[in-house]
Amino acid sequence: MQLAILILALSAFAINTTEFGIIGILPAIASDLNISIDQAGWLVSLFALSVAIAGPPLTLLTQRFDRKRLFIGILAIFALSNLGAALSPTLGWLALARIVPAIALPVFWAVATVTAADLVPKPQRSRAVALVFAGLSAATVLGVPLGTFIADLWGWRSTFFVIAGMSIIALLGIAIYLPSVPAQTTTGLKQQLQVLHRKSLWLGLLSNSLLLAGMFTSYTYLAEFLTEVTKLDRQWISLMLLLFGATGLVGNWLAGQGLDRNPLRTTRLIMISLAVVTALTMQAGTTFHLMLPVLLLWGL
Numbered sequence: 001m002q003l004a005i006l007i008l009a010l011s012a013f014a015i016n017t018t019e020f021g022i023i024g025i026l027p028a029i030a031s032d033l034n035i036s037i038d039q040a041g042w043l044v045s046l047f048a049l050s051v052a053i054a055g056p057p058l059t060l061l062t063q064r065f066d067r068k069r070l071f072i073g074i075l076a077i078f079a080l081s082n083l084g085a086a087l088s089p090t091l092g093w094l095a096l097a098r099i100v101p102a103i104a105l106p107v108f109w110a111v112a113t114v115t116a117a118d119l120v121p122k123p124q125r126s127r128a129v130a131l132v133f134a135g136l137s138a139a140t141v142l143g144v145p146l147g148t149f150i151a152d153l154w155g156w157r158s159t160f161f162v163i164a165g166m167s168i169i170a171l172l173g174i175a176i177y178l179p180s181v182p183a184q185t186t187t188g189l190k191q192q193l194q195v196l197h198r199k200s201l202w203l204g205l206l207s208n209s210l211l212l213a214g215m216f217t218s219y220t221y222l223a224e225f226l227t228e229v230t231k232l233d234r235q236w237i238s239l240m241l242l243l244f245g246a247t248g249l250v251g252n253w254l255a256g257q258g259l260d261r262n263p264l265r266t267t268r269l270i271m272i273s274l275a276v277v278t279a280l281t282m283q284a285g286t287t288f289h290l291m292l293p294v295l296l297l298w299g300l
Helices: 002-020 023-032 037-061 067-086 091-118 122-154 156-177 189-197 199-219 222-228 234-261 263-284 288-299
Strands: none
Touching (some): 023 222, 023 234, 037 091, 067 091, 091 122, 222 234, 234 288
């Protein structure tokens, strides 16, 4: 079962490299398509909006599908969409190639976390889910800086070709190594929608939305920030993104340990830390020697 969870982590890596890999190449896309950096930023915003809008209904509609087949279908969508992005002649076509996989991303995460938890004994569930989320952290460790490096060598379109290849490899891994996992939902749609009456759910969604909005409003333009404010060249930016992701892997492991012991305290600590480090980034951004430790703490 450990191998199956690792395959899910690999799939998460391919999928989230699609989501985040564009961050390091936004300046290159803006330059090539002759658009402003804030217009290029809509490629990230549209992806996120598509996830938010499509996630809940699609997750409900696909809840009775065999999970293995669902994973294969999702990864096929990501592979084809990345090929489409690589071949896009205009910003409009590139935006469309971003929206299509975004619709499938929340379904993957909803199913992947539950599947990982189901594959291990109950005491190991938080760690199994954290291992799958390590694929997300690895996407920032390797995916973002690798995408930036590839774009520097062969152009930003090559980055999307490589991500498409990652998706195909993950698809084959799922097809070969993940056992068939039938859906285990026994409650109907009406019963599941009863959860919307819980005040705690809406408070959780609100806090989560604010946290992620604050995080990704700044992270989306990290490459541009390091270029214009910290005055780093492309090679140093790739290295900084690599270090950011590397500390993210450590933080992901620590979070898995903390969530097994005290979920609420761990979540509070993460929220407070992100607020503090975002404020520090604005103060330290103009000086490399200050920005480096702040960026490492932010990644953690």
